[in-house]
Amino acid sequence: MLSTKTNHQARVFAFLTLLFTVFLCTGVRAQQTYPYNGVYDQRDGHYAFTNATIHVSPTRTIENGTLIIRRGKIVSVGSASGAVAGAVEVDLKGKHIYPSFIEPYGSYGMPEVKASEGSWNDPPQLLSNKDGAFSWNEALRSETDAAAVFTINKEDAKALREAGFGFVSTHHHDGISRGTAAVVSTAETTENEVLIKTGAAHHLSFSKGSSKQNYPTSRMGAMALLRQTYLDADWYGKQRGEETNLSIQAWTDAQDLPQIFEVDNWQDALRADLVGDEFSKQYVIKGGGDEFERLPAIKASGATLILPVTFPEAYDVTDPFAADIVTLGQLRQWERAPGNAAAVAEAGIPFMLTTDELKKMSDFAPALRKAIKAGLTPEQALAALTTSPAELLGISEMTGTLENGKLASFFITDKDYFSEEKAAIYQHWVQGNPYAIKDLEMVELEKEYRINVGNKTYVGKLSGEAGSQKMKVTTDSDTTGTDAKLNLSGGLISLAYQPKGEDGFYRLSGLADANGTYSGTGRDPQGKIITWSATPTGGTGDKDDEDKDDKESNDSIVGKLTYPNIAYGMLSQPQTGSFLIRNATVWTNESEGILENADVLIVDGKISGVGTGLNAGRATVIDGTGKHVTSGVIDEHSHIALTSVNESAQASSAEVRMEDVVDANDENIYRQLAGGVTVSQLLHGSANPIGGQSAIIKLRWGKTADEMLFEGADPFIKFALGENVKQSNWGDANRVRYPQTRMGVEQVFESYFSRAKEYGENVKAGRSQRRDLELETLLEILNSERFISCHSYQQGEINMLMKVAEKFGFRVNTFTHILEGYKVADKMAEHGAAGSTFSDWWAYKYEVNEAIPYNGAIMHEQGVLTAFNSDDAEMARRLNQESAKAVLFGGVSEEDAWKFVTLNPAKMLHLDDRVGSLKAGKDADVVVWSDHPMSIYAKAERTFVDGIEYFNRERDEELRGDIAEERNALIQKSLAAKNGGDKTQKPEGKMRRMLHCDSLEHSLGGHSH
Structure with a gap:
């Protein structure tokens, strides 16, 4: 605020002179290669910004400093005072100067990404429709050059500048390979002048964007496409004139750039x-934005992060029944998301910030301050917006800090931008070009003034922020007040209001003194000249603001952070312990059979002993009296813990890997531990004859996907027969992809194995050829290095695949489903194939009409290694009961029936040396049951995986109470946030989609831009 009228008028004059110069000054960074028409403007944009707090960098600040710029660049920055010869001086006393922010992940100036047209039942597009010598897949757009398609958008540039951004690394947000980015400024001169760097980064994602091409339909397909593209690029660089592919050439050219991957x-x-x-x-x-959930794993990746500042809105949980559909994980995410950047910083992970995904640019400052309020320091925030992106993009010599020789790109604020809630940007200079946002002389009024007009007294209460403050004038008799017309220009204020009960308006005008009191002259409702004054009272202003302050939500964290960060997650990663389960009925699955009153000793993740009278040592003793102890249940055919199950676009998807899409956050892992399951084979679906590579996992609840994989397990792959693969039940639109008949399915196998055989011969002979991930996988089958689990129903097709296998010199490992296995059990036994079937499913589609519940027992009697599987998340929790159906239907002994869900699937998966029975030296995958394990009354009381207790029924009961208490605390916090004025969102539960063999993905998930 100004100290005297004279000083104020001088500064206003200087500012008006500056504005005059600003809007006439052109050619600060003239295009040297362009002709100049008209009279040449020789002004060089020479300015000295004095008396400011200059934030040179995140670690250096100058008080009462001077910043001098000329010809679009910084000439000097320091604490020098006094006049600068030839420079227009701008006195910024009380103001702050910051280097322009840099957006590392923008789409400014890019063409609009057009969404795919058409409907879900359009015929599949198998090949690219793009003209030219480009990639076979439209999701690979490596040839896209942001610099070539960039155009200035003045409206967007203005919004970016007003949020503090002077530079944007922009790229076209479309595809899996999105091409290269360009760094541009937010100045409004010409494209040639604002484009400061081409080829700034290569951008990638898992989303195929606007591509209508079917492949890929899944996350695992996108990953396979990326892998094959890396291999193709390597081959392309070595091949001699066999093929021209502009997409791969552009991909290769971009490999030395920063590789930025959106997830x-x-x-x-x-x-x-x-x-x-x-x-x-x-x-x-x-x-x-959820990195806080797994910081150790993220840090171990070595990645630098670009973090969004888009945070979930509070849930409107006013309706208690609507609130029930909001999950605990959603509530936790809402509460902790603002603190994500602070958590990443504390973990020592390098990061920067992006405005990507914000609905509007004006949301940036409130979101940034929300992150700072949640623990991010101003220094960390400034670095994440300036020096870090400048270093990543290779533009540190041009911008990122306010140092000599760098581009004159900075903005001016009235307060500390990061620590003051209502700090505002007044001007933004980009490449020496000034852009006024607010009047530099704008003054923020106090919240309340006592207005003396002649012999009358009023109270003026203000609300809103500087530049948009509103006033209500009240009296002792009118506490509601009337709205006043308020205008503030520099230090000059004008005010007009009509008090209730009076005939006309008071019109007042005046200036402020050193104490912030305004005074001057005006006219009363009768037009007489009067004197007036307005003195700050120290009041809190308009009641709406006061109420809002009173209703601010509680900032303390009330939710927990668990692994995974959903209900029943673990507060910390459990450790292997030593346990002695004493005096139980022990089902060994070994020659000892079922032991009464026996012990099982677990030490260092292994079974140390099985017998009677074992020495506990330091082990925790568990009383097994009246209980049954078994090895963990093994599900040979499961689709839990996956983000997708089918890559359905082609007849063969042998190149995709289910381990790529293991979902560590699936609550079904915990539920199945509660049913005694410890190992699951996660199979590809049945959308194509040759499916993807399976993943065998241990149900290590709370671990990452990679940590759940069964170490050293043999590799498997899913094949499929029947209706699904020939698409007979996919609708009339799906008459494009081969095969369309069961005969065609056989020819697919013949063709692919023949090609794989030829591929292997070329490899063995050392001939030069392109590496093909699909054929490499099939070659592993021919070499008995990978094993088939085949979805099957009818006897004719089962026979067909065995004959094809025998022709190519390998054996089918397992027929899964195989509801007509009883018809060909003798041939299966001769071939050496196992059968993993359902206990009693039948008649749910035409090709299973001849299924019988005696199927498992008959295969078992014929010498076929037999198991029961789930193929269903719910059934898997009760596989112990499913095994009993082999006793009911066919009279299989209890011991053999129990092996249908334990030892036999272990043998099918070639893991019986590790799991499937209770034997010293095997993995301590152990379940303690409350009753006979095949009884409908039996409950898994404790489930151990590798000697770690991942499920304990008593602890589960306690967790239910804890979860209810935590949910209530988060709901109360949500209600308080809404009451405090926060925006809210409608409650929407995240119901997990239960995946099955025929579950299809019609589009590839990802951000839409």
Whole structure:
């Protein structure tokens, strides 16, 4: 605020002179290669900004400093005082100067990404429709050059500048490979002048964007496409004139640039890092905002992060029944998301911030301050918006700090931008070009003034922020007040209001003194000249603001952070312990059979002993009296813990890997531990004859996807027969992809195995050829290095695949489903194939009409290694009861029936040396049951995996109470947030989609831009 009228008028004059110069000054950074028409403007944009707090960098601040710029660049910055010869001086006493922010992940100036047209039942598009010598897949757009398609958008540039951004690394947000980015400024001169760097980064994602091409339909398909593209690029660089592919050439040219990969969540970040590690690429990860959930794993990836500042809105949980559909995980995410950047910083992970996904640019400042309020320091925030992106993009010599020789790109604020809630940007200079946002002389009024007009007294109460403050004038008799017309220009105020009960308006005008009191002259309702004054009272202003302050929500964290960060997650990763289960009925699945009053000793993750009278040592003793102890249940055919199950676009998807899409956040892992399941084979679906590579996991609740994989397990792959693969039940639109008949399915196998055989011969002979991940996988089958689990129903097709296998010199490992196995059990036994079937499913589609509940027992009697599987998340929790159906239907002994869900699937998966029975030296995958394990009354009381107790029924009961208490606390916090004026969202539960063999993905998930 100004101290005297004279000083004020001088500064206003200087500012008006500055504005005059600003709007006439052109050619600060003239285009040297362009002709100049008209009279040449020789002004060089020479300015000295004095008496400001200059934030030179995140670690250096100058009080009462001077910043001098000329010809669009910084000439000097320091604490020098006094006049600068030839420079227009701008006195910024009380103001702050910051280097312009840099957006590392923008789409400014890019063409609109057009969504795919058409409907869900359109015929599949198998090949690219793009003209030219480009990639076979439209999701690979490596040839897209942001610099070539960039155009200035003045409206967007203005919004970016007003949020503090002077530079944007922009790229076209479309596709899996999105091409290269360009760094542009937010000045409004010409494209040639604002484009400061081409080829700034290569951008990637898992989303195929606007591509209508079917492949890929899944996350695992996108990952396979990326892997194959890396291999194709390597081959392309060595081939001699066999093929021209402009997409691969552009991909190759971009490999030395920063590789920026967009993901949706922390699990996708680890998936991207997995691909990068395979090809020695360290990605910069543009994250999903939930990194706080798995900081150790994210840090171990070595990735630098680009973090969004989009935070979930509070849930409107006013309706108690609507509140029930909001999950605990959603509530936790809402509460902790603002603190994500602070948590990342505390973990020592390098990061920067992006405005990507904000609904509007004006949301940035409130979101940034929300992150700071949640623990991010101003220094960390400034670095994440300036020096860090400048270093990543290779523009540190041009911008990022306010140092000599750098571009004159900075903005001016009235207060400390990061620590003051209502700090505002007044001017933004970009490449020496000034853009006024607010009047530099704008003054923020106090919240309340006592207005003396002649012999009358009023109270003026204000609300709103500087530049948009509103006033209500009240009296002793009118506490409601009337709205006043308020105008503030520099230090000059004008005020007009009509008090209730009076005939006309008071019109007042005046200036402020050193104490902030305004005074001057005006006219009363009768037009007489009067004197007036307005003195700050120290009041809190308009009651709406006061109420809002009173209703601010509680900032303390009331929710927990668990692994995974959903209900029943673990507060910390459990450790292997030593346990002695004493005096139980022990089902060994070994030659000892079922032992009464026996002990099982667990030490260091292994079974140390099985017998009677074992020495506990330091082990925790568990009383097994009246209880039954078994090895863990093994599900040979499962689709839990997956983000997708089918890559359905092609007849063969042998190149995709189910381990790429293991979902560590699936609550079904916990539920199945509660049913005694400890190992699951996660199979590809049945959308194509040759499916994807399976993943065998241990149900290590709370671990990452990679940590759940069964170490050293043999590799398997899913094949499929029947209705699904020939698409007879997919609708009339799906008459494009081969095969369309069961005969065609056989020919697919014949063709692919013949090609794989030829591929292997070329490899063995050392002939030069392109590496093909699909054929490499099939070659592993021919070499008995990978094993088939085949979805099957009818006897004719079962026979067909066995004959094909025998022709090519290998054996089918397992027929799964196989509801007509009883018809060909003798041939299966001769071939050496196992049968993993359902206990009693039948008649749910035409090709299973001849299924019988005696199927498992008959295969078992014929010498076929037989198991029962689930193929269903709910059934898997009761596989112990499913095994009993072999006793009911067919009279299988209890011991043999129990092996249908334990030892036999272990043998099918070639894991019986590790799991499937209780034997010293095997993995301590152990279940303590309350009753006979095949009884409908039996409950798994404790489930151990590798000697770690991942499920305990008593603890589960306690957790239910804890979860209810935590949910209530988070709901109360949500209600308080709404009451405090926070925006809210409608409650929407996240119902997990239960995946089955025929579950299809019609589009590939990802951000839409």
